[in-house]
């Protein structure tokens with residue numbers, strides 16, 4: 001019996017496949033470019049297939065887990081909607097399982113990251129926490145008593161679209177004043193201005209003492225803390241676990257975040273604030289979680 005369980009993060013820009021050990025260690029990775037949303041879905045099938053075959057290197061694969069950036073129907077292994085992928089109302093798991101001759105499981109990317117964090121990261125020491133990812137936008141997952149709490153329709157955790165400013169900035173989701181319009185990588189780029197190539201460049205400049213870059217990160221951190229205060233008031237978690245690319249800014253972000261959380265939380269001064277922790281699983285969390293789902297059967 002083979003023990004090769006492959007996790008694949010099918011993201012908006014790249015497909016990242018990996019072999020992950022039972023202890024959550026990434027043993028090897030392979031990547032391909034993600035074809036755009038308007039491409040033929042089969043092109044994305046091919047990219048994922050190539051990445052999985054590169055990981056296998058001729059060995060027999062036991063199962064494959066897919067971490068998908070989009071709304072998914074877990075029970076039918078279907079991708080309902082994705083902003084960036086050609087898979088739309090697509091029976092992905094069944095089709096790829098037939099093509100490869102192995103079981104294929106899929107889940108959305110934030111749920112996969114939460115599964116990884118539960119199995120190998122902060123879940124080892126905390127059983128009630130919120131995972132909040134701050135990247136291009138904001139993603140969220142609720143961990144209750146050591147399990148991912150999905151909500152009645154599997155759509156819990158959309159923390160990025162809590163309204164923080166009435167009649168505020170127009171969000172891509174169609175609403176106005178959503179948290180991720182003020183606290184995200186996109187917001188950081190807007191606040192920092194055009195002289196930085198991307199979010200990483202803003203972070204690097206801030207770390208080197210650039211006051212404008214540091215000010216933009218602090219402003220994002222402040223909004224992020226205001227958003228987290230609403231979540232702590234609602235869920236009373238034992239910890240806030242923060243993932244996503246923007247968290248690379250470290251204390252430049254999280255210092256203002258903690259200050260705003262303390263300032264904005266109901267009953268502050270009369271209650272313990274949950275620690276704000278950086279996620280342990282890092283940028284490969286989606287892929288690691290997908291491999292874990294494949295290994296354990298979801």
Ligand SMILES: [Zn+2]
Pocket residue numbers: 160161171172173174175176178
């Ligand atoms: Zn929104």
